[in-house]
Amino acid sequence: MDIIDKLKEKYNYSEELCVFLEKAIPAILSYYGEDKLDLLEKTLLDTEIHLQEKNEKTKDYLNEYFDTDKEWKIPTIATAFQHREIFEEDNTYHSKSIIYVRKTNINEEIDLENKNTQSIIIHEICHAIKTKNELEEKNGLIVNKTGLCEEKYYIDETGEIKESGEDKLGLEEALNTHAEEKIMSIMNNEDYKTNTYSHLLEALDYLLEDKELEKLFIEGQFTDSTEWIDYLGDDYNKIVDGFDSILSVYYLPTSIIINKEKRQEAIAKRDQDKQELIDIAKKRNKEKSISEMIDSNEETKTNHKEL
Numbered sequence: 001m002d003i004i005d006k007l008k009e010k011y012n013y014s015e016e017l018c019v020f021l022e023k024a025i026p027a028i029l030s031y032y033g034e035d036k037l038d039l040l041e042k043t044l045l046d047t048e049i050h051l052q053e054k055n056e057k058t059k060d061y062l063n064e065y066f067d068t069d070k071e072w073k074i075p076t077i078a079t080a081f082q083h084r085e086i087f088e089e090d091n092t093y094h095s096k097s098i099i100y101v102r103k104t105n106i107n108e109e110i111d112l113e114n115k116n117t118q119s120i121i122i123h124e125i126c127h128a129i130k131t132k133n134e135l136e137e138k139n140g141l142i143v144n145k146t147g148l149c150e151e152k153y154y155i156d157e158t159g160e161i162k163e164s165g166e167d168k169l170g171l172e173e174a175l176n177t178h179a180e181e182k183i184m185s186i187m188n189n190e191d192y193k194t195n196t197y198s199h200l201l202e203a204l205d206y207l208l209e210d211k212e213l214e215k216l217f218i219e220g221q222f223t224d225s226t227e228w229i230d231y232l233g234d235d236y237n238k239i240v241d242g243f244d245s246i247l248s249v250y251y252l253p254t255s256i257i258i259n260k261e262k263r264q265e266a267i268a269k270r271d272q273d274k275q276e277l278i279d280i281a282k283k284r285n286k287e288k289s290i291s292e293m294i295d296s297n298e299e300t301k302t303n304h305k306e307l
């Protein structure tokens with residue numbers, strides 16, 4: 001594959017990583033569509049996939065890659081993450097990404113044949129291809145769209161770019177993890193179940209029974225299309241908030257985790273949110289199938305008339 005040669009030349013990728021990408025690229029395209037080929041190649045060329053090396057400090061590597069000198073808030077539970085650094089150039093804001101894969105054991109090499117390692121890299125590539133490099137300014141904030149999620153930044157008094165929260169991250173993580181499972185299954189030719197975000201996936205499964213909605217979600221992830229929002233109608237806020245709320249339980253602050261009562265409260269709330277999402281999805285699917293039945297009856301009637 002041409003792209004593999006280019007990546008090898010640009011980032012000096014190992015043979016193992018090239019073999020992995022050779023399998024991953026067709027599987028990603030098979031899930032998201034062949035029309036994403038150029039986008040996927042461009043993303044891979046702009047985003048290094050870096051496997052942590054022996055004795056390498058994550059902070060030092062990131063500072064060198066992004067030409068910065070700062071303290072990093074490295075996510076503690078993830079073994080891989082995609083980081084986007086926002087910078088200004090010619091009066092417009094851009095982002096540059098990296099996919100950083102951490103060692104789980106400092107004495108062992110990262111094993112690219114390990115399914116768990118493969119799936120976390122696929123997950124991060126899926127985020128990366130949906131990340132826009134050109135940023136928009138909206139209501140005084142800089143907005144970086146990654147799939148359905150909008151990450152917001154502001155400029156502080158010293159001129160530094162600071163994070164200001166994100167919208168719709170829960171739904172985006174759910175969809176991204178669903179894509180990760182599908183792509184892994186295609187790539188390895190066997191059904192794959194990931195071990196992350198299972199509560200998000202449980203709720204999402206019911207929504208995705210509606211294939212039209214799944215199509216609109218994917219369109220919204222790659223473009224500015226808001227058709228999925230219109231399609232969800234009155235359920236939109238409940239669905240977006242529900243997924244955000246479930247996601248937040250994966251990132252509880254330590255003060256809550258160590259407090260048994262508060263922890264149980266958070267878990268109970270998560271299960272309640274999940275059930276509410278499932279109920280909404282079931283209701284939507286039922287209404288859809290009834291209206292489809294009416295439509296097909298109408299069609300049969302019309303056909304009879306024509307006969």
Ligand SMILES: [Zn+2]
Nearest residue numbers: 123127173176
């Ligand atoms: Zn993610």
